[in-house]
Amino acid sequence: MNDRIPGFSTLAVHAGAQPDPTTGARATPIYQTTSFVFNDADHAASLFGLQAFGNIYTRIGNPTNAVLEERVAALEGGTAALAVASGHAAQVIVLQQLLKPGDEFVAARKLYGGSINQFTHAFKSFGWNVVWADTDEPSSFERAVSPRTKAVFIESVANPGGTITDIEAIASVARNAGVPLIVDNTLATPYLIRPIDHGADIVVHSLTKFLGGHGNSLGGIIVDAGTFDWSKGDKYPMLSEPRPEYHGIRIQETFGNFAFAIACRVLGLRDLGPALSPFNAFLILTGIETLPLRMQKHCDNAKAVAEFLAGHPAVAAVSYAGLPGDKYNNLARKYAPKGAGAVFTFNLKGGYQAGVNLVSNLKLFSHLANVGDTRSLVIHPASTTHSQLDDAAKVKAGAGPDVVRLSIGIEDKEDLIADLEQALTA
Known part of the structure; x- marks a missing residue:
């Protein structure tokens, strides 16, 4: 040894x-x-x-x-x-x-x-x-x-x-x-x-x-x-x-x-x-003692949620490097073969107001300014973390008015998907 x-x-x-x-x-x-x-x-x-x-x-x-x-x-x-x-x-x-x-x-x-x-x-x-x-x-x-x-x-x-x-x-x-x-x-x-x-x-x-x-x-x-x-x-x-x-x-x-x-x-x-x-x-x-276990669960859940959102009619686009066909998928396979992480964004067809409404209607996701928690988190960057930027700078930073950021936790993926489904419907 x-x-x-x-x-x-x-x-x-x-x-x-x-x-x-x-x-x-x-x-x-x-x-x-x-x-x-x-x-x-x-x-x-x-x-x-x-x-x-x-x-x-x-x-x-x-x-x-x-x-x-x-x-x-x-x-x-x-x-x-x-x-x-x-x-x-x-x-x-x-x-x-x-x-x-x-x-x-x-x-x-x-x-x-x-x-x-x-x-x-x-x-x-x-x-x-x-x-x-x-x-x-x-x-x-x-x-x-x-x-x-x-x-x-x-x-x-x-x-x-x-x-x-x-x-x-x-x-x-x-x-x-x-x-x-x-x-x-x-x-x-x-x-x-x-x-x-x-x-x-x-x-x-x-x-x-x-x-x-x-x-x-x-x-x-x-x-x-x-x-x-x-x-x-x-x-x-x-x-x-x-x-x-x-x-x-x-x-x-x-x-x-x-x-x-x-x-x-x-x-x-x-x-x-x-x-x-x-x-x-x-x-x-x-x-840190449980980091390997948590990160793999985070990544597995994130991929499942991203796949769900990519097929939802209210969603215009999903930016998740773990999805085949994503712009960054080749880089993800090169640098992060075990998973593309647990934080990603998606664009809503309803724009700024749809983003505000979504975070207000989610029940299992916590609406707060953090990532990397065991719990799943959500935020609308344009109205919060990136609000100090003008619209052009928000878009360059990947935080346009229609963008919602998710940090996927280690809960059961089926529960996360169900919460997003009810909020998108609402």
Whole structure:
């Protein structure tokens, strides 16, 4: 067994965890503490100087969180990870290491509406500028690159439409530009797609969604692939230049293939402070234990529901990459052969008002702004998550006025179909 590489389901249960050495507790304990006692003055100094690994203060690291970080890094095939308070916090921490005021990053137009808003508006106050590109045309990423570009950002499975991104094609663009590819893998999870295997340098997640899986805890995570040379070309001074706050050490030189994860922790999380609660880390860890079982059920149910909707007279179109003939079906078979995910959209013939009426008439589906729950969820993006966009931008983001987004849960598929049938009839 020592020579065997554990399978995905085994890692989902065991990676990063050991019985508690003091009590023998099998479940990872919740270390609900703000701070940790040092052995002596020299021990404290070595921790603060990054000369030794250990616990100082829960804003920077915590033993419960550390198990979560090691587990997700193992599932994604990365070298290290950092857990933070939310998916949005993960994006801020990542880009803070890469961008200075006036720098740019290229991002896919097909993104979660909150990310579009964050990139377009909130990041302007940092002097970070987004340039948009179209994942359906990977060459548009190449055209968007400029001397100021410091990163490329995509989603493996785009929210809200569930479209599949050609990761390898865009990774090639990023590699030729000499910048890292950041992939938000929230909707796919590593059970369906491992972006690092396809050229990603950094992976981020909203742990709130499928990894936690139960709609009870906010969280985010950053996974370092360990594949990018941060010293090349002096583009990334946070990692390549001496850090005055740590006696002049160079993060990349000192920490090698997990340098980016360390920089995110000691230069980002330490100072910006979006720490993940150990209690939330515990709940998310518990959710990850059943990730393979849940994701397969999510995908199987989603395909059945999509097939039903595709044949319904009130539905104009269904965007689900798992359907034969869908525009993204070939990419789904290449990147996500176990299933095309559980989040997708469909268009109603009655337009905006039909979308509003549908979400009002569903009874089993919960009408709320989340995805990745065990429960099935529904939302009308044009009136909610994407309402800040103008109509043209909504359509580009896959959230036009007639679009309804579903996040399919793990209930019996027959019950989900029956609920949609009665609501469409009503």
